[in-house]
Amino acid sequence: MKTLLAFSFLACTVLQSMGQDVTALLRKAEQASIQHASTMDMAITNVKPRYTKVINMRTWSIGNKHSLAVITSPKRDSGLTYMRAGDDLYMYSPRIDRVSKLPASMLMQGWMGTDAQFDNVLGQSSFVDDFHHDYQGKVDVNGAPCHLIACTPKDDVAVAHARVNVYVSVQHGGWVRMQFFNRRDQVSQQMDALRYGVMDGVLMPVEIGMTGKDGVQRTTMEVLQWRKRPDLTEAYFVPSRMTQLEP
Amino acid sequence: MSGLVVRMAWRNLGRNRRRSAITGAAVAFALFFAIMIRSMQLGIYSHMIDTVVGGMAGYVQVSDSAYWPSQDIDLSMVADKDWLNQVNAHPNVESASPRLSGFGLFTLAQHSEVGQWVGVDFTAEGTDSWIQRLDAGSYDIPDGQEVMPVWLGRRMAENLNSRLGDTLIALGQGFRGSPASGRLILAGTLKLGNPQLESRVAILHLADAQFFSGAEGMWGQVLITPKQPEKSLALTPQLANDLPLANALWSSWEERMPELQQAIEADSAGGIVMLFILYMVIGFGLLGTMIMLASERQREFTMQIALGVRRKLLAQMMLLEAFFMSLLGVIAGAVMGRAVTFYFHINPPQMVGEAAEAMESQGWDPVLPPSMDLSIISTHALVVVILTMLVSLWAVSVVYRSPAIQR
Amino acid sequence: MSLIQLNDVLKIYTSKAGDVTAVDHVSLSIEAGEFTAIVGPSGCGKTTLLNAIGGLDRPDKGSIRIGNSDITGMSDKALIDFRLNNIGFVFQAYNLIPVLTAMENTAFIMELQGVKKTERLQRAMDLLSAVGIDGKANNRPNQLSGGQQQRVAVARALASHPQFILADEPTANLDSSSTGQLLDIMAKLNADEGMTFLFSTHDQRVIDRARRVITLEDGKVISDVHV
Ligand SMILES: Nc1ncnc2c1ncn2[C@@H]1O[C@H](COP(=O)(O)OP(=O)(O)OP(=O)(O)O)[C@@H](O)[C@H]1O
Ligand SMILES: [Mg+2]
Numbered sequence: 001m002k003t004l005l006a007f008s009f010l011a012c013t014v015l016q017s018m019g020q021d022v023t024a025l026l027r028k029a030e031q032a033s034i035q036h037a038s039t040m041d042m043a044i045t046n047v048k049p050r051y052t053k054v055i056n057m058r059t060w061s062i063g064n065k066h067s068l069a070v071i072t073s074p075k076r077d078s079g080l081t082y083m084r085a086g087d088d089l090y091m092y093s094p095r096i097d098r099v100s101k102l103p104a105s106m107l108m109q110g111w112m113g114t115d116a117q118f119d120n121v122l123g124q125s126s127f128v129d130d131f132h133h134d135y136q137g138k139v140d141v142n143g144a145p146c147h148l149i150a151c152t153p154k155d156d157v158a159v160a161h162a163r164v165n166v167y168v169s170v171q172h173g174g175w176v177r178m179q180f181f182n183r184r185d186q187v188s189q190q191m192d193a194l195r196y197g198v199m200d201g202v203l204m205p206v207e208i209g210m211t212g213k214d215g216v217q218r219t220t221m222e223v224l225q226w227r228k229r230p231d232l233t234e235a236y237f238v239p240s241r242m243t244q245l246e247p
Numbered sequence: 248m249s250g251l252v253v254r255m256a257w258r259n260l261g262r263n264r265r266r267s268a269i270t271g272a273a274v275a276f277a278l279f280f281a282i283m284i285r286s287m288q289l290g291i292y293s294h295m296i297d298t299v300v301g302g303m304a305g306y307v308q309v310s311d312s313a314y315w316p317s318q319d320i321d322l323s324m325v326a327d328k329d330w331l332n333q334v335n336a337h338p339n340v341e342s343a344s345p346r347l348s349g350f351g352l353f354t355l356a357q358h359s360e361v362g363q364w365v366g367v368d369f370t371a372e373g374t375d376s377w378i379q380r381l382d383a384g385s386y387d388i389p390d391g392q393e394v395m396p397v398w399l400g401r402r403m404a405e406n407l408n409s410r411l412g413d414t415l416i417a418l419g420q421g422f423r424g425s426p427a428s429g430r431l432i433l434a435g436t437l438k439l440g441n442p443q444l445e446s447r448v449a450i451l452h453l454a455d456a457q458f459f460s461g462a463e464g465m466w467g468q469v470l471i472t473p474k475q476p477e478k479s480l481a482l483t484p485q486l487a488n489d490l491p492l493a494n495a496l497w498s499s500w501e502e503r504m505p506e507l508q509q510a511i512e513a514d515s516a517g518g519i520v521m522l523f524i525l526y527m528v529i530g531f532g533l534l535g536t537m538i539m540l541a542s543e544r545q546r547e548f549t550m551q552i553a554l555g556v557r558r559k560l561l562a563q564m565m566l567l568e569a570f571f572m573s574l575l576g577v578i579a580g581a582v583m584g585r586a587v588t589f590y591f592h593i594n595p596p597q598m599v600g601e602a603a604e605a606m607e608s609q610g611w612d613p614v615l616p617p618s619m620d621l622s623i624i625s626t627h628a629l630v631v632v633i634l635t636m637l638v639s640l641w642a643v644s645v646v647y648r649s650p651a652i653q654r
Numbered sequence: 655m656s657l658i659q660l661n662d663v664l665k666i667y668t669s670k671a672g673d674v675t676a677v678d679h680v681s682l683s684i685e686a687g688e689f690t691a692i693v694g695p696s697g698c699g700k701t702t703l704l705n706a707i708g709g710l711d712r713p714d715k716g717s718i719r720i721g722n723s724d725i726t727g728m729s730d731k732a733l734i735d736f737r738l739n740n741i742g743f744v745f746q747a748y749n750l751i752p753v754l755t756a757m758e759n760t761a762f763i764m765e766l767q768g769v770k771k772t773e774r775l776q777r778a779m780d781l782l783s784a785v786g787i788d789g790k791a792n793n794r795p796n797q798l799s800g801g802q803q804q805r806v807a808v809a810r811a812l813a814s815h816p817q818f819i820l821a822d823e824p825t826a827n828l829d830s831s832s833t834g835q836l837l838d839i840m841a842k843l844n845a846d847e848g849m850t851f852l853f854s855t856h857d858q859r860v861i862d863r864a865r866r867v868i869t870l871e872d873g874k875v876i877s878d879v880h881v
Contacts, residue, residue: 050321051423076461077425093428096416100354113321113424251765258753550749553710555738555814556766557731651710651733 274576351419366456384435801832
């Protein structure tokens with residue numbers, strides 16, 4: 001009896017300390033690409049049954065909620081600019097020479113016909129603050145050992161995902177896979193960090209694959225160039241900026 | 248011989264003028280009523296079909312096999328003008344024209360409306376039908392200019408608080424992931440006979456629509472109006488066979504809008520049941536008259552048989568008499584029916600109150616334009632004549648049962 | 655050979671009240687050119703006998719021959735055509751066709767026989783003048799008096815060139831002057847054209863004009879007198 005009590009006390013402590021570790025683990029995994037204000041060139045390849053389309057763009061971002069992206073190719077779309085400033089979403093089309101505010105609900109919708117969401121292209125959701133984290137043990141992803149962290153939303157917050165599984169590399173601490181579950185507990189989207197690389201001295205995923213509801217990976221995002229931009233501030237992300245960019 | 252029969256049958260009508268007149272009037276009334284019911288019913292149906300099917304969805308539609316029902320612009324088909332020319336040259340085809348459509352958000356100042364933009368080849372579709380639909384504005388705006396002219400359903404134009412010449416901003420999903428965006432100049436507003444269409448449709452030049460959405464060289468679908476639109480369903484597989492196009496789906500409107508087709512059939516059946524009851528009532532009325540008439544003539548039949556008149560001749564005479572009686576009724580009924588439907592054709596009755604609201608809520612203009620199809624008259628005239636002839640078989644049986652002597 | 659030959663003709667009406675022998679084993683012959691009255695009390699069987707001779711009703715027994723034809727064996731349809739071409743009928747109630755004029759009524763039978771239009775109009779006109787109605791040729795029956803209607807009926811009966819004329823009480827509905835006129839016409843046609851008349855009557859003035867009087871009682875011939 002005594003031993004049992006002692007054991008359960010021990011178990012609680014271990015779990016509690018582990019809980020703090022899990023959140024730290026997640027925070028560290030998310031940090032890689034958002035800890036620095038930066039500019040980046042990116043190519044997004046979308047392979048559909050009827051066509052393959054490569055979109056090139058340049059982005060400016062700070063943190064995970066401020067980001068500006070201008071499309072540089074293909075020609076038809078070049079100059080098209082998207083911006084996220086906090087919870088606001090904007091689009092600028094040179095054709096109509098106008099900045100349009102997009103509804104925030106667009107964040108979780110497919111971006112330009114790809115399996116990437118606006119949220120994936122413009123910043124990145126964080127699962128640190130609004131979610132409970134449960135450590136699920138170690139799992140192999142593509143032959144590399146990972147910590148599996150299950151994130152479930154806290155009761156009082158409204159979020160788009162019913163559950164998110166984040167796989168964090170044991171080796172380098174970066175995320176390797178994120179699985180987003182809908183309310184019916186089906187995987188609605190999956191992101192895989194296909195390749196890690198060092199850009200401007202920072203280790204980050206440089207190739208990310210997006211898998212949609214149908215389980216087919218059709219969209220890959222590749223970081224072509226990434227530079228720290230310590231000069232950027234949140235004040236940079238104002239709608240008028242969008243009309244001044246040269247693609 | 249037959250001259251005698253005709254003369255006697257005709258003169259027999261005059262023997263009891265009042266009865267002949269009342270019988271003729273019953274026939275006339277039945278026919279008039281039938282013409283009114285069917286003309287109004289069929290008129291409403293063809294109004295529905297014309298506005299929704301003829302105007303927007305097409306009697307026969309050809310699209311990529313995956314296009315329907317999502318109408319995803321990415322599933323558009325590659326424009327094939329040679330094939331389209333063949334379609335237009337087909338003997339059963341009145342016209343064929345490509346369309347390209349998608350969904351978008353239309354904004355003017357503070358107002359935004361979600362709508363369906365439709366690229367239309369006005370020359371291929373025949374300007375006449377589009378001019379008829381014009382509520383305000385014009386089509387005299389050159390194609391392929393800097394500005395893209397747009398013609399909005401009049402309710403949508405109202406909802407946007409827009410005036411002719413205003414510049415709207417349109418945003419939407421374009422072809423293969425490109426966003427569709429453009430500035431559109433309001434060149435006109437359209438009456439489309441269907442409030443739902445009028446509050447959501449935005450018409451563009453086909454070329455503008457292709458540019459707007461980035462779907463250059465693509466068609467969403469090709470709409471075909473057959474020479475006999477009422478035969479669309481049967482014609483569709485034949486056209487598909489005659490005008491092969493790879494990976495194409497051919498469908499007639501009945502297949503694409505079974506609800507409309509079913510609603511029409513159900514409603515039409517209701518009307519036919521009503522007419523059936525009307526015909527029953529009129530038929531029994533006529534039968535009563537015929538029984539009376541035949542028993543009045545009984546003595547005469549006997550006397551003529553005694554004189555040497557064959558029963559067949561007497562029977563012919565009675566049938567002919569009934570025929571004349573119904574013919575007079577038919578002429579009167581047809582003239583009245585035609586006159587009234589013609590009046591309503593010129594001044595379509597406008598529904599009011601709850602009925603109008605009910606109709607509007609189901610997406611239809613609360614107007615009741617009658618059908619001017621002459622076959623309605625001929626069909627029901629025939630029904631009425633046949634009914635009269637059937638009833639007059641009673642008199643024929645009396646003739647054949649008549650003895651040669653008075654008992 | 656006589657024109658009409660009845661051989662042992664029997665007609666019995668059966669009813670709930672009991673059987674009535676209307677014509678009781680009658681044998682008779684009528685020669686061409688006769689002007690014969692059949693007389694007898696009411697219910698003695700005159701109408702029944704004339705109907706049998708006219709092919710309107712069938713006897714239960716015996717045979718009737720007219721000219722060369724035995725009509726007792728004919729079908730209904732054949733009888734109709736036989737009547738059309740061989741027998742002229744005059745009824746008590748005139749029985750003209752109300753929608754036809756006097757002229758048309760007279761031409762009616764000829765039209766059924768297929769006589770050509772000019773010929774039949776000519777003959778109808780001749781017959782109407784023979785019966786003294788030519789002035790009212792275009793009147794409909796309801797515009798004629800009873801006597802005039804019955805004269806038209808005689809003209810109609812003659813029109814088809816029948817072998818004889820059968821008249822069941824032709825004068826029963828007529829006043830005495832009309833009766834006289836009609837009898838004059840019938841007697842004249844009999845005398846001038848040799849037309850055979852066989853008629854039934856109650857009227858003594860008519861009986862007086864007949865050249866042969868056959869008296870029936872209870873369906874039996876009780877006397878047969880040539881005047
Ligand atoms: N259809 C019938 N059914 C039953 N009995 C009949 C029928 N017709 C006639 N009779 C009977 O047959 C008999 C002869 O009738 P018929 O009509 O020949 O007499 P009739 O001499 O012509 O009399 P009338 O001078 O009154 O005309 C009568 O007793 C009559 O009641
Ligand atoms: Mg009698």
